[in-house]
Amino acid sequence: MTELFRLPATALxxxxxxxxxxxVEVTRACLxxxxxxxxxxxxxxxxxxxxxxxxxxxxxxxxxxxxPCGPLDGVPASVKDLFLTRGWPTMKGSKTVPRAQDxxxxxxxxxxxxxxxxxxxxxxxxxEFGHKGVSDNPLTGITRNPWNTAMTTGGSSCGAGAAxxxxxxxxxxGSDGGGSIRIPASYCGIFGIKPGYGRVPAAPxxxxxxxxGAGPLTxxxxxxALMLQVIAGDDSRDWMALPEPGLxxxxxxxxxxxxxxxxxxxxxxxxxxxxxxxxxxxxxAQKFAELGAIVEEIELDLPGGxxxxxxxxxxxxASAIAPMTAAQRELVxxxxxxxxxxxxxxxxxxxxxALHVARGELGARMRxxxxxxxxxxxxxxxxxxxxxxxxxxxxxxxEWRADWTPFTFPFNLTAQPAAxxxxxxxxxxxxxxxxxxxxxxxxxxxxxxxxxYEASRDWHLPAFDGF
Numbered sequence: 182m183t184e185l186f187r188l189p190a191t192a193l194x195x196x197x198x199x200x201x202x203x204x205v206e207v208t209r210a211c212l213x214x215x216x217x218x219x220x221x222x223x224x225x226x227x228x229x230x231x232x233x234x235x236x237x238x239x240x241x242x243x244x245x246x247x248x249p250c251g252p253l254d255g256v257p258a259s260v261k262d263l264f265l266t267r268g269w270p271t272m273k274g275s276k277t278v279p280r281a282q283d284x285x286x287x288x289x290x291x292x293x294x295x296x297x298x299x300x301x302x303x304x305x306x307x308x309e310f311g312h313k314g315v316s317d318n319p320l321t322g323i324t325r326n327p328w329n330t331a332m333t334t335g336g337s338s339c340g341a342g343a344a345x346x347x348x349x350x351x352x353x354x355g356s357d358g359g360g361s362i363r364i365p366a367s368y369c370g371i372f373g374i375k376p377g378y379g380r381v382p383a384a385p386x387x388x389x390x391x392x393x394g395a396g397p398l399t400x401x402x403x404x405x406a407l408m409l410q411v412i413a414g415d416d417s418r419d420w421m422a423l424p425e426p427g428l429x430x431x432x433x434x435x436x437x438x439x440x441x442x443x444x445x446x447x448x449x450x451x452x453x454x455x456x457x458x459x460x461x462x463x464x465x466a467q468k469f470a471e472l473g474a475i476v477e478e479i480e481l482d483l484p485g486g487x488x489x490x491x492x493x494x495x496x497x498x499a500s501a502i503a504p505m506t507a508a509q510r511e512l513v514x515x516x517x518x519x520x521x522x523x524x525x526x527x528x529x530x531x532x533x534x535a536l537h538v539a540r541g542e543l544g545a546r547m548r549x550x551x552x553x554x555x556x557x558x559x560x561x562x563x564x565x566x567x568x569x570x571x572x573x574x575x576x577x578x579x580e581w582r583a584d585w586t587p588f589t590f591p592f593n594l595t596a597q598p599a600a601x602x603x604x605x606x607x608x609x610x611x612x613x614x615x616x617x618x619x620x621x622x623x624x625x626x627x628x629x630x631x632x633x634y635e636a637s638r639d640w641h642l643p644a645f646d647g648f
Contacts, residue, residue: 185210190256190351190404197244197255204244204255208237208300211257211350215302221330224343226262226321227269228303233257236300243298253411254298257350261338262304263311264288264354264395265385267295274309274318274337276512277505289382289416290354290395297411302350305340309514311356311393312498313337313572314364314586319514323569326369328611332566335364338398342369345398352408358393359490360589366398366601367561367614372405372631373398376413377621378596384418389497391421392593402602402632406430409624423622430625437633439473444554446481448563452587455564461605461613462560465634469558472633477554483546483591485539490590491583492535495524516572519581544595551620556630560588561601561614588616598624602631604638 185207188196196202212230219225240255249255260266263273265288272278287295295301309318316324316339324339326332327347334342338355342365345353355362357375366373374396381395397408410430415422445466448454454462470476502513502521510518550557563585567574573585583590592599597618604615615634619627 184348186214186350187348188351189399189401190253190407191401193256193351197249200244204237204240204300205234207255208233208257208302211302215349218347219349221325222327222343222347223322223324224305224340224347224349225259225303226272226306226340229269229301232268233300233302240298240300249298251297251411252407253294253352256299256352257302258294258299258352258354258408259302259305259341259344259350260291260294260354261341261356262307263356264291266291266301266304269304271304272320273311274307274320276319277509289384289414289418290412292416293412293414294354299352305338305344305353307339308337309517310498310501311337311358311361312514312517312520314360315339315572316343316365316569319512325569326566328370329566331568332611333368333569333571335368335562335566337361338365338373341398342366342371342373345369345371345400348400351399351404353398354395354412355398356393356395357593358389359494359593360586362396362398363561363589363599363601363614363616364586368566368612370603370612371398371400372402372600372602372635374405374409374600374624374627374631375592375598376409376624377598379421379423380598380622380624381409381412382416382419382422384416386419391596392493392497402628402635403431403434406434406628406632409628430628433625434629434632436629437472438469438630440475441555442475442477442553443469443556443558443630444479444550445476446479446557446559449481449483449559449587449591450486452563452584454560457607458560458562458564458613462558462615465604465615466558468634468637469630472637476558479550481550481557481559483543486543486591486594487584487587489535489539489543490594491523492527492532493540494583495520496527496532497524499524516581540594543591547595547597548620555619555626557618559616559618561616562589563587565607565609565611565613592618597621598627600627600631602634
């Protein structure tokens with residue numbers, strides 16, 4: 182029998198309805214799993230077992246009375262430590278954030294999870310202020326990849342990626358401002374989707390504006406669709422949220438891809454790709470053709486994308502660092518300071534050109550692509566996970582590179598939904614991710630394509646029982 186902590190959310194809900202599973206027993210199994218293996222992985226920066234079990238007991242009483250409060254009632258979930266969460270501090274992976282803080286409100290996606298009945302287990306690790314795509318921060322240290330603990334999980338939703346892959350509960354809330362859901366999804370062999378801008382409300386908005394999107398990291402596509410449908414609920418605190426009540430991401434999930442014209446790009450703007458990754462992604466594209474799609478290989482060029490993204494990111498981080506004292510700056514991740522200092526030197530004119538002109542040109546290119554192709558397939562990452570302690574592959578210290586994730590940040594600039602799904606393993610046993618990108622507001626199409634691919638493959642996560 183499958184251990185309770187490994188069951189997807191959909192199976193848990195079926196069990197609760199049939200009264201064959203107990204939210205209390207499931208929550209206790211997830212907490213025991215965390216206690217057993219998180220000392221090795223360091224995915225959680227906060228676990229509140231008492232609160233989780235109390236929420237599970239209330240859920241169990243509702244199920245026994247036949248009155249579940251929402252579509253996730255009794256399902257364990259975690260929250261990335263960038264989201265405000267009632268009753269818990271939000272430290273953002275930084276020693277500069279005071280633990281004594283206002284803990285009275287939930288960020289919009291956390292509020293939607295709680296309203297839907299999810300059992301919140303705790304908070305997962307992030308890089309400091311979510312600024313980089315690996316898995317360490319000055320406050321809680323290194324988060325490790327369950328496939329190989331010497332390797333990074335990717336980031337900045339590093340704890341969420343590790344927790345999902347190692348079956349520490351079914352649902353994990355992450356955020357993605359340049360790849361922070363899709364990088365750990367690729368490196369950890371799980372599914373993750375960054376929704377398009379505005380799909381999931383954000384509050385407070387922060388300095389990153391329209392780059393980030395909150396979304397799920399899960400072990401199945403159906404769980405992600407269910408979770409995204411919940412957290413996409415409207416919230417008046419975000420004036421840019423898409424006012425689409427009753428969003429349905431589940432009824433068409435098994436529609437398949439037959440007849441769709443889908444683009445396949447081996448790279449963007451000639452960025453190099455490791456041979457094993459290239460082969461696995463090409464094989465995945467061929468699988469879409471076997472599923473009935475019309476797959477057309479294209480050359481995809483998005484000129485200036487890296488410079489545009491770095492300009493916006495650096496000014497964003499400069500704004501976050503500006504109020505800090507000299508003593509606080511001493512506590513900050515050195516890489517973050519490098520980016521922030523670059524942003525502080527950028528002129529307002531150059532920033533405006535990046536934010537409005539260059540970004541607009543990239544968005545127009547992608548709009549044109551989707552006039553011909555419903556979806557775009559390409560690698561999630563150009564390589565597999567690399568050793569922990571590095572800020573990017575080949576890092577030797579004292580510099581910063583923003584171009585090592587060439588396939589993720591473009592779709593933050595263009596505000597499109599994009600997902601990463603496992604499509605194979607390298608010779609060293611590390612996961613490889615396929616990225617599926619859709620036009621704006623097409624989360625349902627991305628999820629349906631991911632589900633079609635998932636259903637076509639025999640994909641097994643490792644047991645991690647060696648911990």
